[in-house]
Amino acid sequence: LDGLSGLRKDNTGYDLRDLFIGAEGTLGVITAATVKLFPLPRARVTVLVSLRDPEAAVELLSRLRAASSDRLVTFELMPRIAIDLVLQHIPNTADPFAAPHPWYVLLEATAQHADALQEDIARALALAQEQDVIRDAALAQSESQREMFWRLRESVPEAQTRAGGSIKHDVSVAISDIAAFIRRGTALCLQQIPEGRVVCYGHLGDGSLHFNVNAPEHGDRNAFFAQAPALNRAMHDLTREYRGSISAEHGIGQLKTQELARYKHPVALSLMQTLKKALDPNGVMNPGKVIAAR
Amino acid sequence: LDGLSGLRKDNTGYDLRDLFIGAEGTLGVITAATVKLFPLPRARVTVLVSLRDPEAAVELLSRLRAASSDRLVTFELMPRIAIDLVLQHIPNTADPFAAPHPWYVLLEATAQHADALQEDIARALALAQEQDVIRDAALAQSESQREMFWRLRESVPEAQTRAGGSIKHDVSVAISDIAAFIRRGTALCLQQIPEGRVVCYGHLGDGSLHFNVNAPEHGDRNAFFAQAPALNRAMHDLTREYRGSISAEHGIGQLKTQELARYKHPVALSLMQTLKKALDPNGVMNPGKVIAAR
Numbered sequence: 211l212d213g214l215s216g217l218r219k220d221n222t223g224y225d226l227r228d229l230f231i232g233a234e235g236t237l238g239v240i241t242a243a244t245v246k247l248f249p250l251p252r253a254r255v256t257v258l259v260s261l262r263d264p265e266a267a268v269e270l271l272s273r274l275r276a277a278s279s280d281r282l283v284t285f286e287l288m289p290r291i292a293i294d295l296v297l298q299h300i301p302n303t304a305d306p307f308a309a310p311h312p313w314y315v316l317l318e319a320t321a322q323h324a325d326a327l328q329e330d331i332a333r334a335l336a337l338a339q340e341q342d343v344i345r346d347a348a349l350a351q352s353e354s355q356r357e358m359f360w361r362l363r364e365s366v367p368e369a370q371t372r373a374g375g376s377i378k379h380d381v382s383v384a385i386s387d388i389a390a391f392i393r394r395g396t397a398l399c400l401q402q403i404p405e406g407r408v409v410c411y412g413h414l415g416d417g418s419l420h421f422n423v424n425a426p427e428h429g430d431r432n433a434f435f436a437q438a439p440a441l442n443r444a445m446h447d448l449t450r451e452y453r454g455s456i457s458a459e460h461g462i463g464q465l466k467t468q469e470l471a472r473y474k475h476p477v478a479l480s481l482m483q484t485l486k487k488a489l490d491p492n493g494v495m496n497p498g499k500v501i502a503a504r
Numbered sequence: 505l506d507g508l509s510g511l512r513k514d515n516t517g518y519d520l521r522d523l524f525i526g527a528e529g530t531l532g533v534i535t536a537a538t539v540k541l542f543p544l545p546r547a548r549v550t551v552l553v554s555l556r557d558p559e560a561a562v563e564l565l566s567r568l569r570a571a572s573s574d575r576l577v578t579f580e581l582m583p584r585i586a587i588d589l590v591l592q593h594i595p596n597t598a599d600p601f602a603a604p605h606p607w608y609v610l611l612e613a614t615a616q617h618a619d620a621l622q623e624d625i626a627r628a629l630a631l632a633q634e635q636d637v638i639r640d641a642a643l644a645q646s647e648s649q650r651e652m653f654w655r656l657r658e659s660v661p662e663a664q665t666r667a668g669g670s671i672k673h674d675v676s677v678a679i680s681d682i683a684a685f686i687r688r689g690t691a692l693c694l695q696q697i698p699e700g701r702v703v704c705y706g707h708l709g710d711g712s713l714h715f716n717v718n719a720p721e722h723g724d725r726n727a728f729f730a731q732a733p734a735l736n737r738a739m740h741d742l743t744r745e746y747r748g749s750i751s752a753e754h755g756i757g758q759l760k761t762q763e764l765a766r767y768k769h770p771v772a773l774s775l776m777q778t779l780k781k782a783l784d785p786n787g788v789m790n791p792g793k794v795i796a797a798r
Contacts, residue, residue, distance in 0.1 A: 211769075215747050219710045221526060221752065223526075223773075223795075248574050279543060326616070382513045457516045478517070485783075488779065
């Protein structure tokens with residue numbers, strides 16, 4: 211199947227391309243791709259913001275989408291514990307604020323004129339601070355400061371590993387549900403594993419969260435990780451309650467085939483099975499992945 | 505099948521939603537949709553440009569995508585004859601330029617600051633004029649002038665109908681092939697129907713063209729339209745040569761099922777038939793559309 215035409219408009223039949231994208235090789239093997247290019251943005255504004263809670267972060271997202279005319283390209287939510295773990299475990303990192311804050315957002319917007327965009331964002335941030343939506347904001351003044359902000363965010367997974375590893379959840383919910391979901395999910399995690407350290411961060415602009423629980427600093431690691439299946443079940447049940455996804459980014463693979471069978475709506479699951487059988491009747495395409503053997 | 509979650513990130517299995525979109529009801533009936541909202545842009549710049557030929561229009565598209573940081577939302581190509589037909593048949597229309605030009609582009613960009621965007625676009629247009637890429641440019645100075653520019657573009661279909669109707673092609677090719685395709689397509693049309701009036705206009709930013717041939721002002725209309733099947737065949741053959749689409753926007757329906765069977769790659773066609781059979785084994789979903797009965 212040749213899907214390389216690169217046409218922006220083509221209404222000649224079924225969307226075969228998107229059937230193969232995300233199927234994790236269970237319907238066929240993708241051997242080539244046509245890539246869409248965009249002009250490089252000429253300017254970029256990067257800000258690390260501190261705030262009270264996820265509610266405030268969602269409010270800020272909505273304000274900044276409007277203030278920047280929807281030119282945000284990054285909006286990453288992080289709790290204080292993520293920053294703590296990074297500062298503790300990753301060299302060459304520093305907290306740009308004088309005091310700790312409960313939550314942080316790393317945001318970035320791109321434009322053709324840094325000046326105009328920076329003005330818009332600075333104005334929206336000043337107003338947000340005045341109205342107590344945010345606590346503080348540090349605007350990257352140089353490329354090296356920008357890299358430092360990004361280093362805080364990008365080091366979270368490694369810091370979590372160095373801090374003893376975590377039980378992970380890769381979930382998404384509607385952005386309007388994010389704050390309530392984080393509150394309930396955090397309570398649920400601590401109820402199941404009171405000694406766990408909840409590190410919930412993610413791409414807030416996508417509604418996608420890495421809802422991880424770190425092993426306690428001291429204590430029995432094996433006993434901690436033995437609780438993973440029960441915690442996964444509880445967190446995925448909560449995700450279903452919010453009509454969210456139990457795999458926002460990383461797919462099903464073989465680890466989550468049973469979870470998919472449990473959480474995917476029966477009609478969707480049956481449609482997937484029909485498609486798998488129709489396109490791969492002999493079951494030779496990445497067997498055992500995504501769709502559980504029956 | 506409930507696909508209303510509205511999640512931005514969800515990697516739990518096959519992309520069922522996009523299988524139904526564009527299937528024209530032949531795999532199922534869409535009964536509801538979740539709609540994604542964007543902040544309203546605060547400012548808009550609308551320009552009518554005149555130029556020498558489609559090559560220049562493609563060059564201008566590339567320059568303005570870069571100059572506006574890819575914020576063009578409209579880039580409509582029109583030949584002089586389209587303007588002529590509109591001025592002749594549609595009341596309350598006027599040519600904003602003193603003299604006629606061979607081709608026109610109606611373009612629009614949106615931003616948070618009209619001033620900055622207008623400056624960028626004006627600078628790029630001035631350079632394009634200096635370098636002979638464009639001939640002239642009229643920037644809409646008011647909402648009513650903007651509406652007047654749009655009226656020129658949006659009246660083309662009605663003007664074509666009032667001028668006697670046309671043999672239509674709804675095609676797309678790669679944007680880099682547009683200019684060559686228009687040249688060869690125009691020659692082909694005039695070779696097949698020397699008395700025809702080629703009115704080729706469309707969404708250049710999408711690579712999509714309404715490649716229509718109007719009936720001659722005087723002469724036998726029936727004899728003219730009797731040539732449609734042969735002209736369609738020739739134009740669709742040319743489109744295939746450019747790896748384009750024979751239905752960029754309007755779908756297959758029942759008019760183009762035979763065309764689809766002829767032009768769609770056999771592997772794609774066979775995959776479509778497999779999907780149709782798997783999802784609608786009794787053939788009750790919009791029968792006779794898209795996929796030809798065998």
